[in-house]
Amino acid sequence: MQLVDIGANLTHAAFGADLPQVLQRAQAHGVGNIVVTGTTVAESRRAAELADAHGLYATAGVHPHHARDCNAETIPALRGIAAHPRVVALGECGLDYNRNYSPHPDQERWFVAQLELAAELGKPLFLHSRDAHPRCAEILRNLRAGKAVAHCFTGDAVELRAYLDLGLYIGITGWICDERRGRHLVALAKEIPGDRLLLETDSPYLTPRDLHPQPKARRNEPAHLPHILRAVARARGEAPEALAAATTRNAQAFFGIA
Numbered sequence: 001m002q003l004v005d006i007g008a009n010l011t012h013a014a015f016g017a018d019l020p021q022v023l024q025r026a027q028a029h030g031v032g033n034i035v036v037t038g039t040t041v042a043e044s045r046r047a048a049e050l051a052d053a054h055g056l057y058a059t060a061g062v063h064p065h066h067a068r069d070c071n072a073e074t075i076p077a078l079r080g081i082a083a084h085p086r087v088v089a090l091g092e093c094g095l096d097y098n099r100n101y102s103p104h105p106d107q108e109r110w111f112v113a114q115l116e117l118a119a120e121l122g123k124p125l126f127l128h129s130r131d132a133h134p135r136c137a138e139i140l141r142n143l144r145a146g147k148a149v150a151h152c153f154t155g156d157a158v159e160l161r162a163y164l165d166l167g168l169y170i171g172i173t174g175w176i177c178d179e180r181r182g183r184h185l186v187a188l189a190k191e192i193p194g195d196r197l198l199l200e201t202d203s204p205y206l207t208p209r210d211l212h213p214q215p216k217a218r219r220n221e222p223a224h225l226p227h228i229l230r231a232v233a234r235a236r237g238e239a240p241e242a243l244a245a246a247t248t249r250n251a252q253a254f255f256g257i258a
């Protein structure tokens with residue numbers, strides 16, 4: 001079984017001390033490749049360096065939380081980072097109306113700027129949308145965005161339908177393992193077409209709540225992806241091996257990786 005973790009924040013300080021061991025454990029658990037998420041210009045640069053050093057892949061983008069820090073240098077800097085052969089997507093970018101760390105006009109402006117950059121470079125988009133539907137779908141529709149994945153999808157049936165209608169891929173995390181707030185995803189998982197589904201840990205965040213024992217400091221890591229795979233397979237009534245093969249195929253097709 002070979003899986004691709006399409007979203008792991010491996011530049012996070014939580015991995016500062018033992019990244020080589022984390023990557024070894026991922027390999028040992030069948031996670032054959034990882035796409036390291038870039039969330040700011042500086043972190044995207046580090047993500048590309050990590051990808052280069054360890055044979056991984058990376059995204060280059062600015063998370064909506066940090067939209068207020070963007071300036072005239074942001075897009076040229078992302079364009080430069082995205083030229084790296086291991087940078088396979090733009091993002092994560094999008095809208096977050098849950099935390100609202102950046103004003104909505106800033107979020108929209110820099111989301112659109114990154115959408116346009118992705119179109120210019122012909123790269124797929126790693127999309128973050130939290131409590132921002134339907135605005136997020138509206139922007140994607142108006143700009144006729146290319147290939148995109150709704151990373152860490154946590155929305156409802158209406159939001160799922162809107163994203164599927166826009167041709168988006170859907171990224172599922174360990175949120176589905178959360179008996180308090182992820183139960184609706186268990187019901188929705190089978191509504192996602194088999195050729196649009198991607199799996200991710202969002203490490204070090206979103207440690208599956210039903211993982212026993214819970215890891216030290218509750219840090220999530222890519223080695224937990226098979227646990228998420230099994231939860232999604234259960235929800236869809238599929239064999240984990242078949243779902244592993246399908247989601248890996250999808251990740252390869254989406255990011256254009258071998």
Ligand SMILES: [Zn+2]
Nearest residue numbers: 092128151152
């Ligand atoms: Zn996100």
